[in-house]
Amino acid sequence: MRSRRIRSFTCVFYIALFLxxxxxxxxxxGREGHEAGAHAPAQAVALEDPDALYxxxxxxxxxxxxxxxxxxxxxxxxxxxxxxxxxxxGFYFLGTQGPATARRDALERGTEAGRRASMIDPSRPEGYxxxxxxxxxxxxxxxLRQGIKYRGAIxxxxxxxxxxxxxxxxxxxxxxxxxxxFKVPGLFGGSKKLSEEHLRTSLTYDSNDTASHxxxxxxxxxxxxxxxxxxxxxxxxxxxxxxxxxxxxxxxKQKAEGLLTRKGRP
Numbered sequence: 001m002r003s004r005r006i007r008s009f010t011c012v013f014y015i016a017l018f019l020x021x022x023x024x025x026x027x028x029x030g031r032e033g034h035e036a037g038a039h040a041p042a043q044a045v046a047l048e049d050p051d052a053l054y055x056x057x058x059x060x061x062x063x064x065x066x067x068x069x070x071x072x073x074x075x076x077x078x079x080x081x082x083x084x085x086x087x088x089x090g091f092y093f094l095g096t097q098g099p100a101t102a103r104r105d106a107l108e109r110g111t112e113a114g115r116r117a118s119m120i121d122p123s124r125p126e127g128y129x130x131x132x133x134x135x136x137x138x139x140x141x142x143x144l145r146q147g148i149k150y151r152g153a154i155x156x157x158x159x160x161x162x163x164x165x166x167x168x169x170x171x172x173x174x175x176x177x178x179x180x181x182f183k184v185p186g187l188f189g190g191s192k193k194l195s196e197e198h199l200r201t202s203l204t205y206d207s208n209d210t211a212s213h214x215x216x217x218x219x220x221x222x223x224x225x226x227x228x229x230x231x232x233x234x235x236x237x238x239x240x241x242x243x244x245x246x247x248x249x250x251x252x253k254q255k256a257e258g259l260l261t262r263k264g265r266p
Contacts, residue, residue, distance in 0.1 A: 088130035110134030171205035
């Protein structure tokens with residue numbers, strides 16, 4: 001039933017997505033063309049390791065290559081769980097760090113790839129989590145009036161992750177729920193108090209997580225606890241880089257520096 005509820009929020013938008021899986025390409029410079037010789041570069045890319053490419057995602061071109069490979073593998077084997085959830089993760093990165101004009105498109109495809117992963121293996125958290133991550137950022141891109149309709153599907157998916165594995169990806173579900181409660185208006189279930197609780201819970205899995213500290217700072221600023229919020233931003237700045245998430249750590253450190261400047265240092 002949960003899978004059907006989640007699917008109902010998304011299938012209208014993405015029903016045609018995988019009818020032509022080779023047609024999508026995030027560099028809009030004609031890679032999808034069928035001119036002579038077009039298949040040779042694609043075959044060369046397919047021989048590369050998408051996980052290794054994704055580790056180099058600070059260069060968005062590498063993330064695009066990885067997504068192309070996972071997309072092709074999923075087209076060849078629609079039951080390929082690993083490719084489905086990794087494609088959703090790759091689209092999320094491209095939807096937040098890639099070219100601005102292509103971000104919403106990436107997030108829509110990431111939402112669908114995550115949904116597919118959750119249906120391939122409902123016992124695993126990856127599909128639910130990356131579906132929710134893509135959907136949440138997609139909802140923000142539409143603004144409150146249109147984006148609010150996604151709130152139930154996002155929360156359901158994240159709570160499913162908590163039931164399956166609360167420690168998944170160092171408390172990522174609690175981190176995302178903390179963000180959900182911060183972003184959603186109180187009239188629709190949002191709560192700054194619950195946002196703080198979930199974010200602090202996520203930090204019990206990784207006390208150096210830059211995303212959780214940064215999101216907690218924003219929540220605390222919204223609660224008029226400016227001194228506590230600045231302390232969280234200082235923790236972002238002081239946190240060591242996580243080799244697996246270095247690109248994201250770098251982004252949050254830059255954001256923390258900017259927010260400290262805007263809010264005034266102690």
